[in-house]
Amino acid sequence: MAKLLTLNLDNTEELCDVGKALSTPVRLDILKLLNEESLNIGEIAEKLGIAASSAALHVRILEKAQLINAEVQPGTRGGVRLCSRKNDVVTIGIHSSPSNVNMVTSVSMPIGAYTDCEMYSTCGIADEDGIIGNEDLTYCFYLPEHLNAQILWSSAGYVEYKFPNQLPKEANLKRLGISLEICSEAPNYREDWKSDITMWINGVDCGMWRSPGDFGARRGRLTPPSCMSGNTQYGLLTTWEVRKDGCYINENKVGSVTTEMLNIGEGSSIVVRIGNKKDAKYVGGFNIFGEKFGDHPQNIVLSIEY
Numbered sequence: 001m002a003k004l005l006t007l008n009l010d011n012t013e014e015l016c017d018v019g020k021a022l023s024t025p026v027r028l029d030i031l032k033l034l035n036e037e038s039l040n041i042g043e044i045a046e047k048l049g050i051a052a053s054s055a056a057l058h059v060r061i062l063e064k065a066q067l068i069n070a071e072v073q074p075g076t077r078g079g080v081r082l083c084s085r086k087n088d089v090v091t092i093g094i095h096s097s098p099s100n101v102n103m104v105t106s107v108s109m110p111i112g113a114y115t116d117c118e119m120y121s122t123c124g125i126a127d128e129d130g131i132i133g134n135e136d137l138t139y140c141f142y143l144p145e146h147l148n149a150q151i152l153w154s155s156a157g158y159v160e161y162k163f164p165n166q167l168p169k170e171a172n173l174k175r176l177g178i179s180l181e182i183c184s185e186a187p188n189y190r191e192d193w194k195s196d197i198t199m200w201i202n203g204v205d206c207g208m209w210r211s212p213g214d215f216g217a218r219r220g221r222l223t224p225p226s227c228m229s230g231n232t233q234y235g236l237l238t239t240w241e242v243r244k245d246g247c248y249i250n251e252n253k254v255g256s257v258t259t260e261m262l263n264i265g266e267g268s269s270i271v272v273r274i275g276n277k278k279d280a281k282y283v284g285g286f287n288i289f290g291e292k293f294g295d296h297p298q299n300i301v302l303s304i305e306y
Contacts, residue, residue: 008093021065038084106303111290112149118157125149130226150290153185158275173259175305181296183235185285189216195284200273207254220294234294
């Protein structure tokens with residue numbers, strides 16, 4: 001798969017670096033060489049018939065423009081810089097991002113793609129065809145088939161996901177939202193079964209939502225035939241949002257945590273944990289529904305506005 005470098009007129013310094021890097025034929029020759037193989041600076045100098053010092057200067061310019069990598073590798077007489085291509089395609093948009101229009105990007109995470117969990121009986125996972133493994137055996141949450149889950153449940157604990165951090169560098173995060181279908185977890189089901197469900201984003205408590213019950217008195221609109229009546233059928237579509245002025249659940253302000261407190265720009269992933277605090281008033285567990293189970297055809301959706 002091609003590696004892309006995408007720039008526009010807002011990337012002033014980067015554009016100048018790329019323009020400088022491509023302005024000299026010898027640097028174009030270096031890119032041609034590295035298209036076929038990785039070479040150290042001495043090998044580049046030899047192939048092009050130039051001094052090693054000149055080759056090193058050209059490599060630094062290409063590296064600054066993000067066109068090549070130059071990593072120090074151990075050699076027989078100390079370290080040598082091994083050069084390789086970094087990007088295959090450079091696209092330059094002759095425009096800038098509009099300053100008065102917010103940008104939005106989103107990720108739909110399958111509910112079975114969790115990266116960590118702590119589950120307590122009653123608990124289990126199921127796909128469209130039925131239970132994965134066995135109910136109330138926590139090791140089943142680590143079976144490879146868990147990636148296919150369309151519903152998961154636990155009477156306490158948490159489940160955690162890692163979303164890709166797609167916030168552009170230097171972007172001003174204005175809103176982060178997470179939407180999912182969720183409800184409490186009671187044995188079989190119980191319409192009146194409260195559960196205080198909290199969401200943490202990058203380890204920051206972003207508010208508690210009190211689920212009113214574990215719903216099973218009617219069939220879920222999408223619930224497959226493999227789920228027998230008398231069990232959990234559907235949840236409530238619930239949205240946590242963190243904004244510049246605080247955090248909200250279903251448009252109701254629940255706390256003072258702001259976007260600046262989430263440290264979104266500091267890593268390649270955004271860690272989202274959903275579950276019950278051990279000291280919550282109502283530790284009533286949780287059911288989380290996928291796009292083919294319950295009432296709403298969606299997975300866990302994370303969106304960022306900037």
